[in-house]
Amino acid sequence: MAIHEPGRRLMHFVPLKFVQKRVAGGGGRSVSASINLTSMIDFLFMVVVFLLMTFSASGEIPLDKNVKLPKAENTVDMVDAPMIAVNGSQILVDGTPAGSTRAIEEAGRLQRIDELFNLLKSKRELWKATQGGTGKSFPGVCILQVDQMVAALVVKSVFQTAAFAGYPNVSFMVGQLPKNEHP
């Protein structure tokens, strides 16, 4: 048997050029590799769909950092209206101080809060000056952000003051509990 030069022997008998070229093993492994992006695109699609479903065009509602809101199930959507925050120590109208919670608790009786009344009244007059000529009637809506540990006396005083200042439609801002089906 003849002596041959050492080297690759497998499949050399196949008389096809592309097979011999493949089995010769002359070149190295290709440095160009492609990554399969299908799974990444699927994931990105899922993220986009989830974020679009949870997207809210109305934006975030400013919440007083000292107020911890209670939660409720039977609620309606938020509206754009003056925001009255009531925490354990003070009352704020759109961030402006408008009275003290402790003073009402110490008085121990239902009362009209003068600072709150004046602020709300000026807001009402401002609305009438800016939008009164458009024919729209004043909506009289305000939203109360009340801390869950505030006493009913304070809530009722703020509620009554808002009504006297021309805001009889008072809404309470709450967190949303998941809805249950009732019989």
Added chain:
Amino acid sequence: MGGVSVESGGKGGRRSVDSEINMIPMIDLMVCCISFLLITAVWSHMSRMNADAQVPGPPNPEKELNPQPPDKMLHVEMRQDDKFTLIWKQGPTVVNSIDVPKHGVDVIEGSTTTTRYPDLATKINEEWKANGSHRDASDKKMDQAVLHTDNKTLFKEIVSVIDAIYTPKRDFGGASAQRPAFNVTFSVN
């Protein structure tokens, strides 16, 4: 590079029908979309509960001159520790009165515990179906509920009871979803 390969049996000598779609612009667009949506995302969803202060207003000229009998109002008494009392009143006349035991069910969500009153909610729903004055979709008026609470009750307790009062819902016409049948106001005493 990412691409979509379209397999076909191309014959020698002809231009290959294998084509790759360039996915990079699409991926760039999706990443921009995700960045925008993440930055503008609102994670805390807030809602509101309507209430209405009964303030006497100027006389309405369009109102009928013939006096109408007053609507029935549901008074919810929550001053007792062990029970709620539901009282239907027509003007000063008491039409009906029911006691509902105070069975609170705690719902824990994260770090907050919310007390709910399912028995009260069920009873108010039944009462509204039996005695509610405004139940037709064409009727835009709401039934009125008056909440009687003492001055020391915590606001979270009040919200739990208002939540139970808002359990009965009805159509108000139009395309809007069902809304609570009652409107709540506070009693001053």
